Amino acid sequence: MINFRPVARVIAILLAVVGVMMWTGVPFSVYYGEDPMPLLLAGALSLLSGGICFLIKNPQGIPIRKREGYMIVVLSWVSMVASGMLPYLFSGVIPTFPEAIFETVSGMTTTGASVLTDIEIQPKGILYWRSLTQWIGGMGIIVLTVAIFPLLGIGGIELFAAEAPGPTSDKLHPRISETAKRLWFIYVGLTAVLFFVLWALGMNKFEAVNHALTTMATGGFSTRNASAGDFSPVIQYALILFMFLAGVNYTVLYLSFKGRFSDVWKSEELKAYSLVVLLLVVLFTVRVYYATGATDLEQSFRDSFFQIVSLITTTGFVSADYTSWSTSLTIICFVLLFLGACAGSTSGGIKIIRHLVFLKNSYLEFKRIVHPAAIVPLRLNGEIVQGRVINHVFNFLLLYLLIFVVGSVLLAAMGLDFRTALGAMATSLGNVGPGIGKVGPVDNFAWLPGHIKLFLSGIMIIGRLEIYTVLVLFTPFFWRLN
Amino acid sequence: MINFRPVARVIAILLAVVGVMMWTGVPFSVYYGEDPMPLLLAGALSLLSGGICFLIKNPQGIPIRKREGYMIVVLSWVSMVASGMLPYLFSGVIPTFPEAIFETVSGMTTTGASVLTDIEIQPKGILYWRSLTQWIGGMGIIVLTVAIFPLLGIGGIELFAAEAPGPTSDKLHPRISETAKRLWFIYVGLTAVLFFVLWALGMNKFEAVNHALTTMATGGFSTRNASAGDFSPVIQYALILFMFLAGVNYTVLYLSFKGRFSDVWKSEELKAYSLVVLLLVVLFTVRVYYATGATDLEQSFRDSFFQIVSLITTTGFVSADYTSWSTSLTIICFVLLFLGACAGSTSGGIKIIRHLVFLKNSYLEFKRIVHPAAIVPLRLNGEIVQGRVINHVFNFLLLYLLIFVVGSVLLAAMGLDFRTALGAMATSLGNVGPGIGKVGPVDNFAWLPGHIKLFLSGIMIIGRLEIYTVLVLFTPFFWRLN
Ligand SMILES: [K+]
Numbered sequence: 001m002i003n004f005r006p007v008a009r010v011i012a013i014l015l016a017v018v019g020v021m022m023w024t025g026v027p028f029s030v031y032y033g034e035d036p037m038p039l040l041l042a043g044a045l046s047l048l049s050g051g052i053c054f055l056i057k058n059p060q061g062i063p064i065r066k067r068e069g070y071m072i073v074v075l076s077w078v079s080m081v082a083s084g085m086l087p088y089l090f091s092g093v094i095p096t097f098p099e100a101i102f103e104t105v106s107g108m109t110t111t112g113a114s115v116l117t118d119i120e121i122q123p124k125g126i127l128y129w130r131s132l133t134q135w136i137g138g139m140g141i142i143v144l145t146v147a148i149f150p151l152l153g154i155g156g157i158e159l160f161a162a163e164a165p166g167p168t169s170d171k172l173h174p175r176i177s178e179t180a181k182r183l184w185f186i187y188v189g190l191t192a193v194l195f196f197v198l199w200a201l202g203m204n205k206f207e208a209v210n211h212a213l214t215t216m217a218t219g220g221f222s223t224r225n226a227s228a229g230d231f232s233p234v235i236q237y238a239l240i241l242f243m244f245l246a247g248v249n250y251t252v253l254y255l256s257f258k259g260r261f262s263d264v265w266k267s268e269e270l271k272a273y274s275l276v277v278l279l280l281v282v283l284f285t286v287r288v289y290y291a292t293g294a295t296d297l298e299q300s301f302r303d304s305f306f307q308i309v310s311l312i313t314t315t316g317f318v319s320a321d322y323t324s325w326s327t328s329l330t331i332i333c334f335v336l337l338f339l340g341a342c343a344g345s346t347s348g349g350i351k352i353i354r355h356l357v358f359l360k361n362s363y364l365e366f367k368r369i370v371h372p373a374a375i376v377p378l379r380l381n382g383e384i385v386q387g388r389v390i391n392h393v394f395n396f397l398l399l400y401l402l403i404f405v406v407g408s409v410l411l412a413a414m415g416l417d418f419r420t421a422l423g424a425m426a427t428s429l430g431n432v433g434p435g436i437g438k439v440g441p442v443d444n445f446a447w448l449p450g451h452i453k454l455f456l457s458g459i460m461i462i463g464r465l466e467i468y469t470v471l472v473l474f475t476p477f478f479w480r481l482n
Numbered sequence: 483m484i485n486f487r488p489v490a491r492v493i494a495i496l497l498a499v500v501g502v503m504m505w506t507g508v509p510f511s512v513y514y515g516e517d518p519m520p521l522l523l524a525g526a527l528s529l530l531s532g533g534i535c536f537l538i539k540n541p542q543g544i545p546i547r548k549r550e551g552y553m554i555v556v557l558s559w560v561s562m563v564a565s566g567m568l569p570y571l572f573s574g575v576i577p578t579f580p581e582a583i584f585e586t587v588s589g590m591t592t593t594g595a596s597v598l599t600d601i602e603i604q605p606k607g608i609l610y611w612r613s614l615t616q617w618i619g620g621m622g623i624i625v626l627t628v629a630i631f632p633l634l635g636i637g638g639i640e641l642f643a644a645e646a647p648g649p650t651s652d653k654l655h656p657r658i659s660e661t662a663k664r665l666w667f668i669y670v671g672l673t674a675v676l677f678f679v680l681w682a683l684g685m686n687k688f689e690a691v692n693h694a695l696t697t698m699a700t701g702g703f704s705t706r707n708a709s710a711g712d713f714s715p716v717i718q719y720a721l722i723l724f725m726f727l728a729g730v731n732y733t734v735l736y737l738s739f740k741g742r743f744s745d746v747w748k749s750e751e752l753k754a755y756s757l758v759v760l761l762l763v764v765l766f767t768v769r770v771y772y773a774t775g776a777t778d779l780e781q782s783f784r785d786s787f788f789q790i791v792s793l794i795t796t797t798g799f800v801s802a803d804y805t806s807w808s809t810s811l812t813i814i815c816f817v818l819l820f821l822g823a824c825a826g827s828t829s830g831g832i833k834i835i836r837h838l839v840f841l842k843n844s845y846l847e848f849k850r851i852v853h854p855a856a857i858v859p860l861r862l863n864g865e866i867v868q869g870r871v872i873n874h875v876f877n878f879l880l881l882y883l884l885i886f887v888v889g890s891v892l893l894a895a896m897g898l899d900f901r902t903a904l905g906a907m908a909t910s911l912g913n914v915g916p917g918i919g920k921v922g923p924v925d926n927f928a929w930l931p932g933h934i935k936l937f938l939s940g941i942m943i944i945g946r947l948e949i950y951t952v953l954v955l956f957t958p959f960f961w962r963l964n
Pocket residue numbers: 110111112218219220314315316431432433
C-alpha cells in the first residue's frame with residue numbers, strides 16, 4: 001500500500017515554501033497602497049497547513065519508493081494549487097472557485113492561460129503572486145525532469161540524463177538536492193540577469209520583476225493586456241533571447257556556465273532546437289512580410305521571431321496575432337503547440353528530443369527495411385539508444401496525441417467549436433497559453449464555462465507531469481499490493 | 483543496381499489484365515447505345531503497351547530481390563493509372579490530364595474521391611470502368627498485404643501473417659500465387675453475392691454491378707450523385723453488412739468460409755473492430771436522434787450505422803451528411819478517417835491492428851514503469867509481438883501523422899482553408915473519399931485546382947502503399963550499390 005507519511009513530509013515543506021513566497025508579495029502591496037491582507041492571510045494559512053502536515057511523523061524512517069514518488073509529484077502540484085489560489089479568492093480578484101483554480105493551475109504548470117479580461121486594473125501584489133506561481137512551477141519542473149523523473153522512469157528521460165555529461169564527473173551529481181541546487185542557481189541567476197536587462201531597457205521595476213519571473217519559467221503571464229506587444233522592440237528582442245535560453249536543457253546551461261562548450265556542442269537536441277527556430281524564422285519572415293503588405297521587414301522579422309520562440313518554448317507571450325497572417329502559418333503555429341523546446345528545461349509540450357528520436361528512427365527504419373539482417377541502432381549524442389527507451393518515447397508521443405484527440409472530442413461535446421476545441425486542448429496539454437480559434441493569441445479563457453475550465457486544469461497538470469505520472473495513479477498496477 | 487527486367491515482366495502482365503478488363507465494359511456501352519470506341523481503343527492501347535513491356539526479356543532469369551519488389555509495387559500502381567485514365571480521356575468524360583489522373587488514382591487506390599459533379603449523366607460504360615478501377619485496385623491490395631508486404635517487411639505486417647493460422651497448415655500456403663488465388667476467390671465470390679443481393683433488393687443490374695464492385699473494394703464510387711442516400715433502407719442495410727465484411731482480414735474471411743470459427747474467434751483485431759463499430763453506433767444513434775429532432779429512431783440508427791461503417795472501412799459511401807450533426811460527431815468522424823478496418827482487407831487508413839498494438843503497449847507501459855525490473859511482453863492473439871515489430875508499427879503511426887500534418891500545411895499554403903486542408907489530406911492519405919470542410923460528404927473534388935489534384939493523387943498512392951513502399955524509393959539506402 002501507499003505510505004502517505006513521507007508524502008506528507010514533502011507536502012509540508014512545499015506548503016511552507018509557498019506560504020513564505022506569498023509574503024514576498026506583501027512589500028508590493030504596501031508600496032502600491034493596496035490591502036496586503038489577502039497575501040498575508042493566504043501565506044499564513046499555507047504555512048499553517050504545512051505545519052499540520054509536518055506533524056505527521058515518519059518514525060521508522062520508511063523510505064520513499066517509486067509508488068510514493070508518483071504520489072508525491074501529483075499531490076505536490078495539487079497542494080500548491082490549493083494553497084496558491086487563496087490570494088485570488090481572498091482579494092476578490094478572482095472570487096469564484098473554478099476560475100481561481102484555473103488561474104492557479106495555469107500558473108503552477110507554467111501554462112499562462114488566463115481568466116482575467118483586464119489585467120492592468122488588478123492589484124500589483126496579486127499580479128506579482130500570479131507571476132510567482134509560474135516561477136515556482138518552473139522551479140519544480142527543473143527538479144522533476146532532471147532529478148525525479150529519471151528515478152521514476154517517466155517519459156524516456158533516461159535520454160536526457162545521458163544527454164550531456166554532468167558538471168562533476170561523467171554524471172550530474174547523484175544526490176537530488178545537489179543537482180537541483182546547481183540548476184536552480186542557474187535559474188535564479190538568469191531570472192536576476194533578465195530583471196536587470198528589462199529594467200535597463202526601460203521597463204519599470206515591477207514589470208521587470210514580473211516578466212523576468214514568467215519568462216524564465218516559460219510561463220507567459222504578462223502584466224499587460226496586450227502581452228509583450230506593448231513593449232518596445234528592443235525589449236521584445238531581449239525577451240526572445242531569454243525565452244530561447246529558458247528553452248535550453250538546464251544541464252546544458254550549467255555546462256555553458258562552467259565554460260565546457262565542447263560538451264555543450266555535443267547536444268544534438270540543442271542543435272536541432274536552434275536549427276528549427278532558424279528555419280522557421282526565415283520562412284515566417286518572408287511570408288509575414290508579404291502578408292502584411294511588405295512594409296516593414298524589421299517588424300516582420302521581429303514578430304515572426306518572437307511568436308516562433310514564444311510558441312516553441314511554450315512561453316506563450318504574444319506580440320502579434322499569429323492567426324491573422326495566413327492559413328498555412330496558422331496551421332504551423334498550431335503544430336508548434338506540440339513541439340516543445342529541450343527536455344530538462346521549463347518548457348512544456350512534447351520536447352525536441354522526442355521528435356528527434358522519432359525522426360532519426362524513421363530514417364533508419366528505411367535502412368532496416370532494405371537490409372533486414374543488419375542491426376541498425378539509433379544513436380543520440382553518440383550513444384546508442386536502447387529499444388526499450390525508443391518504445392517508451394514513441395508511446396509517449398502517441399499517448400500525447402491520443403489525449404489531445406479524445407480531449408478535443410470531449411471539449412466539442414461540451415459545446416466548443418471545432419477550432420477552439422483543438423486550440424484549447426493543444427495549448428493546455430502543451431502548457432503554452434494561447435491557442436487558436438476563440439482561445440487564440442488575442443483572446444483569453446474567461447468566457448469558458450466553469451466545468452470546461454476545471455477540465456482544462458486537469459489537462460494542464462497531466463501535460464506538465466509528462467502524462468504517465470498522473471495516469472499511472474489510475475491503473476491497477478499502481479494500487480495492487482507488492 | 484535495380485534490375486528492371488523482372489519489373490517489366492510484371493508490368494506487362496498487369497497492363498494486359500487492365501486492357502482486358504476495359505473490354506468487359508464494352509457490352510454495357512453497346513447495351514446502352516453509347517460509343518464503345520473509347521473503351522475498345524483504351525483496352526487495345528493497354529494491351530499493346532503490355533506487349534511491348536513483355537518484349538523486355540529476362541534471359542538469365544534474374545531473381546526478384548527486395549529492391550525490385552518495391553519498384554514493382556510502385557510502378558504497378560503508376561502504370562495501372564497511366565493506362566486506366568485513357569477511357570476518361572478518349573470518351574471526353576474527363577478531358578483534362580490532372581482530373582483524369584486524379585479520378586483514376588482515386589479509383590485504383592480505392593479512395594473514391596471524385597471530380598465528376600454530375601455522375602448520373604455520364605456514359606454507363608465509362609461509369610462501369612470507373613467502378614472497375616476500384617475493384618482492380620482492391621484485388622491488388624489483397625495480394626499486396628497478404629503476400630507481398632510481409633516479404634518486403636513493410637508496415638509491421640509480420641503481425642498479420644501470424645494473426646490467424648492459415649488455411650493449409652499453420653501458415654497460409656507459402657506460394658504467393660496460391661495464397662492470392664484463395665483470397666481472390668473470396669473477393670470475387672462476395673462481389674457476386676452482393677450483386678445478387680442488391681439486384682434482389684431492387685437495384686437495376688447496372689447499379690448492382692457497380693455498387694457490388696465498389697463496396698467489396700471499400701472504394702465508394704457510386705453511380706448516383708447522392709451516393710447511397712438515394713437507395714432504400716433495406717439496400718442501405720445490405721451495403722452496411724457487406725462494407726463491414728469488406729473490412730475484415732481476408733485470411734479471417736477464408737477461415738470462416740472453411741468453417742474454422744474457433745480460429746476466427748482468436749482474431750483480436752476482428753473483436754476490436756466489431757466492438758468499436760458497436761460502441762460508436764450506440765453513441766452516434768443517441769446523439770443523432772436528438773440532433774435531428776428525435777423524430778425517427780430507425781433512421782438515426784441507420785444513418786449512424788451506415789456512416790460509421792463506411793468511414794471505418796474507408797469505403798466512403800454517404801447516406802447522410804455526417805458534418806451536419808454536431809461538432810463533436812464531426813470531430814469523431816474526422817478521427818475515423820485515420821482508423822481503418824482490419825489489416826489484410828481492402829480498407830485503407832492506419833488499420834485497427836496498429837491501434838491495438840499502441841493501446842495494449844500503452845497499458846503495459848504503466849506496468850513497466852511501476853515494475854521496471856519485470857519483462858512485460860505485448861501479446862496479440864496469444865503470441866508475443868517482438869520489440870522490433872512494435873517499433874515499426876509505432877514508427878508507421880507517427881510517420882502517417884507527420885505526413886498528414888506536413889501535407890495539411892502544404893495544402894493550406896496552396897490556398898485551402900484550415901478545415902478543408904485537414905479534411906482533404908486525411909481522406910486522401912486514408913483512401914476514404916469524403917472528408918470535412920469543402921471536401922465533405924456532400925461535396926466533391928472538382929473545384930480544386932489541378933496542381934492540388936496531382937498532389938492529392940500522390941498522397942493517395944503513398945497511403946495505399948503503406949507509406950514505406952513509396953518513400954523508400956527516395957532514400958539513399960535504396961539506390962546505394964550492394
Ligand atoms: K506557457
